[in-house]
Amino acid sequence: MTHSVVEQDAVVTLLYRLKLDDGSLVEEATDDEPLVYLHGHENIIPGLEAALEGMTVGEQKKIVVEAADAYGEYDPDEVDEVSLSDLPPDFEPEVGMELALRDKDGNIYEASITEVNGDSVVLDFNPPLAGQRLHFEVTITDLRDATAEELEHGHVHDDEEVDEY
Ligand SMILES: [Zn+2]
The missing domain is CATH 3.10.50.40 (Chitinase A; domain 3)
Structure with a gap:
């Protein structure tokens, strides 16, 4: 056809x-x-x-x-603060950076960094x-x-x- x-x-x-x-x-x-x-x-x-x-x-x-x-609508619950100690040691976070994170089940989540604090970063998992x-x-x-x-x-x-x- x-x-x-x-x-x-x-x-x-x-x-x-x-x-x-x-x-x-x-x-x-x-x-x-x-x-x-x-x-x-x-x-x-x-x-x-x-x-x-x-x-x-x-x-x-x-x-x-x-x-x-x-x-989809923007979901404020899809925002998480993550300790820098949970990220690779040589990682240098910057606001606006996009990351792909893998959880223990192998699922991949994309996030962007919206804040960098002393020992943590804020990640936004909403699609851009x-x-x-x-x-x-x-x-x-x-x-x-x-x-x-x-x-x-x-x-x-x-x-x-x-x-x-
Ligand atoms: Zn195919």
């Missing part, structure tokens, strides 16, 4: 600009490095995926996604865009069928990456 619109199991290539309420540009996918994803497999934020449904190649659209349908309404300008540039392997994995494969799962 060949896809003529963005729909379940289509591999979608798109360009986008992502801005916040204040107009600041957060992210951009251009011709050199477009976003390619498998539609309908939760590879992108739900509000954007729903709004792209039914679009055709060459079509442009402005899409506003509320925080709840993007990276939590609480933000997102403004996208998108252009669909290609649609293709997914391979059987891509459908089985639920994500796109490209030639350059070795895919192990």
Whole structure:
């Protein structure tokens, strides 16, 4: 089956600009490095995926996604103070630094440092865009069928990456 619109199991290539309420540009996918994803497999934020449904190649659209349908509301409980003695000894924390922490079960959590105190740091585990309404300008540039392997994995494969799962 060949896809003529963005729909379940289509591999979608798109360009986008992502801005916040204040107009600041957060992210951009251009011709050199477009976003390619498998539609309908939760590879992108739900509000954007729903709004792209039914679009055709060459079509442009402005899409506003509320925080709840993007990276979620900002959660003040997702902030933790961590002793420096729990971090690697040669670690030099700075405000704004992003970390990936692994817990005893091997789960990886991403956090950013929001405060550096004498012997502790404050870590914010909220996604960087939590609480933000997102403004996208998108252009669909290609649609293709997914391979059987891509459908089985639920994500796109490209030639350059070795895919192990
Ligand atoms: Zn895969």
